[in-house]
Amino acid sequence: MNFIASVFNLIESDVSIFYGVPSTYRILLKYPDRFKRSFAKVRTAASAGGGMDKAIVKEMKELVPGLEILPMYGQTEATARLAYLPAEDVDEFVDTIGKAIPGVTLDVFDSDCNPAEINTTGELVAAGDNIMLGYLDDEIATEKKIINGWLHTGDLAQKLPNGYIRLLGRKDDLIKIGDHRVNPREIERNIEENTEVSKVFVVPVPHELMGTAISLLVIPSERNRNRKSVFVLP
Template sequence: MNVFDYLFHTSKNIEKDFLLGSKETISFKKLYHNSLKIASYLKESVGKNQNIILISPNSAFFLTAYLGILKSGNICIPLNFTTEQRSLDYIINTTESVNAFISKPQKRKLQFNSNIHLIDEEESLSIIEQQDNIAINSNFDKNRIAEIIFTSGSTGEPKGVMISHQNIIANTDSIVQYLKLTSKDTMCVVLPFFYCYGLSLFHTHLKVGGSLVLNNNFIFLGTVINDLKTHKCTGLAGVPSHFQILLKKSQTFKIETFPNLRYLTQAGGKLHTVFIKELTEAFPDKEVYIMYGQTEATARLSYLPPEFIKTKTSSIGKAIPNVELKIINSKNEVSKIDEEGELLARGKNVMLGYFKDEESTNQVIKNGWLHTGDLAKIDKDGFIYIVGRKKEIIKIAGKRVSPKEIEEVILSIPNIIDCTITSFDDDLLGEAIQATVILNKSIHEDKMRKHILEICSKQLSLYKIPKKVIFKEAMETSVTGKKKIK
């Protein structure tokens, strides 16, 4: 089945708005028909199995183009709308793309070869007005590639994660099930759709007949709070920095009641225990889902049910429906309770592989299992805990150190908004630890540095105490909201 038909199976004739907001709205019915027009145009002018670039902030234009590309039997490549020219050139050359849907601001900023056909909002509307619908066969192999999502690669060049129609269908079904989503749900979206977490919000709410409120201005915290209240949002999804900023920078977020808000979801990295505690104390009547996933798994792999948020606070929970997780040790055996090993996943949501990179694909998918690259352990109740990233583990004089453990200690100190632990070359130890700290208030840095080291010396082994503590004024984040670590 084409994922387009799956998503619109029960919602294609709904008159209510799928997109809510002051800037633009669009009903399910209109989105369905507009997307079919784009699909028909692409089927006639492009054919099928062609790679088509999509560069746009969250908008009706993005959604219509994305759905139209999938329905036409072509492959969508959604890119970061702040992408650098070098990355864009690499992706275009690698994927041999000659067609691109692009919003006007990005069209002005980026350069394209003359052989690439660019479709902006204006041309898209023209196509919708003039194009006749044609018959498009939906009965094709569901394991065909639906999209290629590019992520940062270890070599510096981005890797293209190939996601099939089946991958999206499987992951959407699982997420809808454990979040108990219905047509009554409205999600406040601060995550970009070129990011798998953002796309999962789009897929799931379209599937159940829910609605989305697009907020592309998270930097203005008041707009997020206003959207949650005005549009009676039932859900808010974010990465750690979103919640850290809302908790520490907003004067009103924690004191608002948000009567319609049912749940909050967090993924895209570890939200430290101190912030989870602060979030649950501020909203004791809301369901808080801590989740874990990877682009290579379409989006989601595990979740911690809200009822365990206080007893299993730092856990990523258990596998989502229809996914298997296991931890293997250095001997390639299933790890025992509390024994550290690599987390592996298996399910219909696991990617087809990396685009034009068989070697990397074979390194992460072995015998049907996705090797996540994350180190984890499991407790006696079957709950999984991420210990660290294989490539992020720091070795101090031969001893393995997880940055997360040190960050937890420093973040427990009042007036610290954020902390990032990295390493630097050291003649004596090989690697030494550096803590980069962001303060909430104007506090004397020398005194805070001394206090941080005192707390660390009481709670950490000597070799885990930072050798350097530096301060920055603000958290550096990417457009997805994830921290930039330098």
């Protein structure tokens, strides 16, 4: 609790913008009374390093109604920031990374490096003055990462009709099952829409016929956990 108390004390020292990864907010929200008091004067709660979810946003807004929540997305190769989700759209589009920051162009390319259609999965690419020139003393890695001026992020994504972008996972996370390539992050996201579920992890397991199958590790929501005996909980 000493570390957590230090974070709350810092926030209460006239901080106007607080930056944290989603897990930071999950931890702080375990102390709702202190969270409400500490964030009372904070204007913006920014987040990066992972996706925020509806449950976190809902609880933060209930505790501090005037708090602006600003999810962001980026990569080290792009000097940290590529996209942000406008605060006014957080409730409806928190499962997206929003739109490109000023000076950056984002797109989704298919396997032939052509722009993908709306709602079609491809790789997220970025261009702009903030993109790195290349990896130091590693031309091979640079040529794989930057192609025709586009930074290939390695993230699977879809363009939405409103121009926002939804991430679906990493290219190298795909699980091959028979002739199909399955995106575990997409499965996890769909299951986590169930309010009885807090977190889901999809992992590959050996399968006698298919070679590989998937297994689910599910963490029930706090409410669900409180209703069940401890010996039946994962």
